[in-house]
Amino acid sequence: MFSGVRTLDSGRDEELMVKRNVRVIISRGAIAITAIVCSACDSEVPSVGFLETVWVPPAEKVEVHSLGQGETFGGLLYGAVDANEQEEVLRAFQNYADPRRLRERTNVVLRYRAGTNKLRSVDVAVSKDRTVRLTRVDDRWRSSLVQTPIFVDTVYATGEISETFWGSVVNNVDLVEMTFEDRNLLIDRLDNVFQWQMDFSRQIREGDSYRFAFEREVRPDGSMRDGKLLAAEFVNLGVPYHAIYFDPNGDGYGSYFDLDGESVRRAFLLKPLSYRRISGRFSSGRRHPILNTIRAHRGIDYAASIGTPVMATSDGVIIHRGPKGSFGNTVEIRHSNGWVTRYAHLNGFNRDVTLGTRVRQSDVIGYVGMTGLATGPHLHYEMLQNGRHQDPLAVDLPSGDPVPADDMTRWRAEMSGRYELLKTIPGQSPLRTFEAEAEDGRASGGLQQGEGA
Structure with missing residues (x-):
């Protein structure tokens, strides 16, 4: 209702007041600037430079x-x-x-x-x-x-086994910079090098120890492309085993030797597969689990999952591939010096392995199964020399070729340097110390009791 009193729109009023205030501020500022400029009229006015316009191309x-x-x-x-x-x-x-x-x-x-x-x-x-x-x-x-670019480094580690070798290496504080996958690869490399000296699934005991120097090829993201052991020591039940890498031709296809230059490789692998447990041992008489009769068991039974790869334990020629009575699917290989190995109860065969095929040590020849007379999946493995069965767990396996005499001088130089790497790594047992060289250029001493590195 109109009352004779003018009512202003508060929003518009405030807008007008703001505009007036702005005008006042600008006017006063202009006066001040004019005064300053005039006061400087008598002095030299510096020239003002202008930056050249720079064109920045758009990012791809x-x-x-x-x-x-x-x-x-x-x-x-x-x-x-x-x-x-x-x-x-x-x-x-x-x-x-x-x-x-x-x-x-x-x-x-x-x-x-x-x-x-x-x-x-x-x-x-x-x-x-x-x-x-x-x-x-x-x-x-x-x-x-x-x-992908790589760089090369060397990692060093030492450890004592409290439960399993795998657990000790995977949880080793010296290897914190390696991924879990790379630590498993390292375990495989250690197993491959020492597979002729010991069975990591069966022979490892609490208190055993190891130390090694491992050369890696590393990608920018820290993952490992490849690697090789330069030197390693494994102590099993107080007995030290050593492996030193030697590549006389420099082509990347070197081998491992012990401190005397003897090959760590043997003519036969200790085991033909990765297994869970030994379910049957060599015996002159045991009760057959299916026939329920007493009969000789002339091999070793390795319990493993169906499909587990089975490897040839030595170089040789396939002389049987197919069914063989109670053995089921079987492969037999003839080796040098009158040796024959037998692999029974297989689920299937490697398609590249046929009668007369020449195989190399560690070649996959078949896969674990339970064909023939078998109560569960396992591999039955036999070794025969000149027709006589031998206990695979007790036979004294022949060794491989030592360092050639022509390479002995170079071998000793490289071995000494890599052995020094081991000596810098704290360990659980004394490392070997060398006596003076014998006349034939080899170390004349055996394992010595000295201070541990």
Whole structure:
């Protein structure tokens, strides 16, 4: 209701007041600036420089993809290039890899020219160590292979076994910089080197110890591409075993020898497979679990999961491959010096192993099963020399070739240096100290009782 008193819109009133205040502030500021400028009229006015305009090109667009389940490289290119270019990119890629065999989670990086949607290059990580790079050059696609850079280092570790060898190495504080996967690979390397001296599944005891120097090839992300033992010591029940790497030809195909230059390799592996336990031992008479009769058991039974790979324990020739009565599927190999090995109850055979095939030590010849008379999955393994059965766990296996006489001087020099590496690693037992060389150039002493390194 109108009352004769003017009512102002509060919002507009405040707006007017703000505008007036701004005018006042600007006016007073202008007066002050004018005064300052005038007071400086009599003095020299410095020249003012202007920065040249710098043009900054737009950053290129980068897309990082990880192939999903069922996704293909060609499908990923769809939309980034036209159909003709897509075919050209795939043809260039095939110079180094098959696009149909790219696995799920393969990383693909697409780079586009700055300020455009025109694809400039593509990087496809076909493995941890190889990347196929596809680049547009003069409107044509070219491919090249980029190798992941590596650096080489050496890790040292020592440990005493309280429960299992595997647990000791995996939890070793000296190996904290190695991934869990790499520690397992290291265990495999140690097992491969000492597989002729001891069975890590059966012979390891609490209080056994080890120390080693391991050379690694390491990727930028810290993962290991490859590695080899330079020197290692394993003490089992107080008995030290040593392995020193020696590569006389420098081609990366060296071997391991003990401190006397004798090969750690034996003519036969101690075991033909990785197993859970020994379920049957060599015996002149035992009760057969199925026939319920007393009969000789002329081999060793290794309990393992169905499908576990079975390896040839020595070089030789296949003389039997197929069913063999109560043995079920069986492989027999003839070796040198009158030796024959038998592998029974197999689930299947390696397709490349046929009658007359020549095999090498550690070649896979078949897979664990329970064919024939068997109550559970296991491998029955026998060794015969000149037709007479031998206990595989007790037979004295012949050793491999020692360091050649022509390489002995170089061997001793390299062995001494790598042995010094071991001496710098604290251990649980004294390392061997060398006596003066004998006339034949070999160390004349055996294991000496000295101070531990």
